[in-house]
Amino acid sequence: MSTSDAAKIIEQRWGLFNRWGPYVLLGFGLLMALATSGVVGMSRGEWYASWALVGAGLALQLWWSAAAGSRPGPSAAGTVYYAVRWALAFALTWFNPFFAFYAVVGYFGAERLLPPRLVKPGLFATAVIMAGSQSGGLPPHDELGWTVFGALLAVNVALLIVFAHLAAQEDERNRIAVSTIVELEHANTALQQAMDENAALHSQLLVQAREAGVADERRRLAAEIHDTIAQGLTGIIAQLQVVANASDETLAREHLGRAADLARHSLGEARRSVHNLSPTALEHDELPEALKKTVTEWAERTGVRAEATVTGPAEPLHEEIEATLLRIVQEALSNASRHAAATRVGVTLSYMDGEVTLDVRDDGSGFDPLTLVKRSGSGGFGLDGMRARAERIAGSFTVESEPGGGTALSARVPLVRHG
Structure with missing residues (x-):
């Protein structure tokens, strides 16, 4: 698996959240607003405006779901989409703090939608909505409310910094892990190639060893035949030459006996040579x-x-x-x-x-x-x-x-x- 393949898998997983997350969070924020409207004290006019904003949010999300395929990275359209979505979330949270659930999506889409110079301002704007919701709603009603809002905004910004740092470390670990996997796959491929080459070399060495063994055995047998049969025949010929020139019958029989002994000895040595045994003299x-x-x-x-x-x-x-x-x-x-x-x-x-x-x-x-x-x-x-x-x-x-x-x-x- 290459680095690009791993990135595609990660992108597909986040794509599911980016596609359906805004719908789910907007719906959940609407349910919470309906449940707490009496406590918050929403008027009929605020509800009409909220319903209109929810409809606008659905329409905005439907448009972006259709247009996002042609704009996979940061673009002007993505910036407009992020800004309009933030404005809708800000207005809804103004009417009911629980609509801040819809604003949460601003934390997850900034780097994908905004150019690098606008990512931090976009995250800060989302933190403003979250701090306003956590402090009891926007706008704060008194000096204490503004103090609480400021403190919560500082906490949200600090958490953003911490989580951004942790996310960067996780991305780096993922990058290193993917790179390690790629290197291991390359190493495994090279190892497999080396094993195939070694198998071929092993087969070749077996063939060469077999041929060398055959050649060595031929040389051994040739040398043994030369040292046994050839030398024995030479001795037999010498004894027979003496017999041919001998006029004394006793002398001739003596040399014939030696020739016979040499023949028997040479035959025994030849048999021992075939079986790769030690010479008869060493028996x-x-x-x-x-x-x-x-x-x-x-x-x-x-x-x-x-x-x-x-x-x-x-x-x-x-x-x-x-x-x-x-x-x-x-x-x-x-x-x-x-x-x-x-x-x-x-x-x-x-x-x-x-x-x-x-x-x-x-x-x-x-x-x-x-x-x-x-x-x-x-x-x-x-x-x-x-x-x-x-x-x-x-x-x-x-x-x-x-x-x-x-x-x-x-x-x-x-x-x-x-x-």
């Missing part, structure tokens, strides 16, 4: 033992000298951290056997205050990290995959290498204990 052993077994098995399978070392007080780590470190070791060993042509590999797991460090060093051919370009079809799960794994658990991954100088990989992750 029954803590990370230090699992890491040592992984390095030992890799050394036996590849024939490369490898050693695993654990420093610091070992502690049970969160499953995700143990799985990440073990996968990094597996990928680093796979790279060392496939690309580095290393003859010696060292793996060090260090438990320190607040973090765990994994270092993998080899004496292979090395490379230039700045000019390393991912080969087509590699899938990008080598060094980038190890770095992504470390960063996913708030860790870091660094590479130090140079052509002919071997390679050193280091992963640093937070020490988050199991449970």
Whole structure:
């Protein structure tokens, strides 16, 4: 509801009084005059004049009711109407003080009918009629009567000032209340718009989160497949190549057995990857033992000298951290056997205050990290995959290498204990 709408409602309520109030008050004043005419001592001539004035008041009110619609604010016609009505009320009150009920309407129509400079004189003129009625009628008959009239006029003027001040305060409160309501409605509208926008953003975020979850799951499965099936197939191929070139049946069977073991192990790891389970090596052993077994098995399978070392007080780590470190070791060993042509590999797991460090060093051919370009079809799960794994658990991954100088990989992750 706007300020103008509230003003219209208030105007409609006062419009009912301004339209019908003069009729009611004139009729009530006439009834009181009829009831008290004997006490007041009205003569027949005064009654004839009073009836004529009452008729003139009715005619005046009927004319104004028809003309007021085209003159909603102060105007010359309104001033004339107010002045004539005051004169009729003054004359009627002269004949009988109880006709002052009709004069009361002068208090309520001044600001609506008169221009601002005439409002106070109009209210004062109405106060004169009221004081005359309260003092026993106009004109006062003696000095005491004039004194009482003057005192009552002063009281009426004082009451006018007080009520005008209270009315001004009430109008100001109403204005502030209406303004507050308008501001609240604007705020509610803005809040509703914000809620609609938030709902749309929420829906959009849900869609994006769903898409991000799907993409993250795809990356996880791709990395797991690379770390399990791809590495297992690489080992199987290496064992089968030995079998193909072996003339000793016993040696061939040994390598066929290793290939079969690798196939079974890779199949189990693939199943565990699909269900997002920890590596098989961590199923029954803590990370230090699992890491040592992984390095030992890799050394036996590849024939490369490898050693695993654990420093610091070992502690049970969160499953995700143990799985990440073990996968990094597996990928680093796979790279060392496939690309580095290393003859010696060292793996060090260090438990320190607040973090765990994994270092993998080899004496292979090395490379230039700045000019390393991912080969087509590699899938990008080598060094980038190890770095992504470390960063996913708030860790870091660094590479130090140079052509002919071997390679050193280091992963640093937070020490988050199991449970």
